[in-house]
Amino acid sequence: MSLERSIMAFAGFMVLVSLVLTAFVHHNFMWLTAFVGANLFQSAFTGFCPAAMVLRKLGVRSEAEIAKQG
Template sequence: MSLERVIMAFAGFMVLLSLALTAWLDHNFIWLTVFVGANLLQSAFTGFCPAAMLFKKLGVKTATELAILQKE
């Protein structure tokens, strides 16, 4: 799976997790949803995404890198 898809899956998971925590534990977990949404919005404009940096360090490759590997 490419880095781009991992980031989308991780963001979706975090939104669903924070909504579940908000519903079942404490209404203040809604701020986690706000943080994830704000991070997605700012990364769309700046290209800076801390989660992408973390996943790259863990070895997840971008779509371009995967395409190059498939051609070899």
């Protein structure tokens, strides 16, 4: 799986987890959903994504790197 798809999967997972936590644990977990959304929004404009940095260190390659390898 490429870095770009991994980030989308991770963001979707975090949104779903935060909604479950909001429904069953405490309503303030909605702030986690807001944080994930805000991070996605700012990364669309700046290109900076902390999750991408972590995934890169774990060895996940971008689509360009995968295509270059052949």
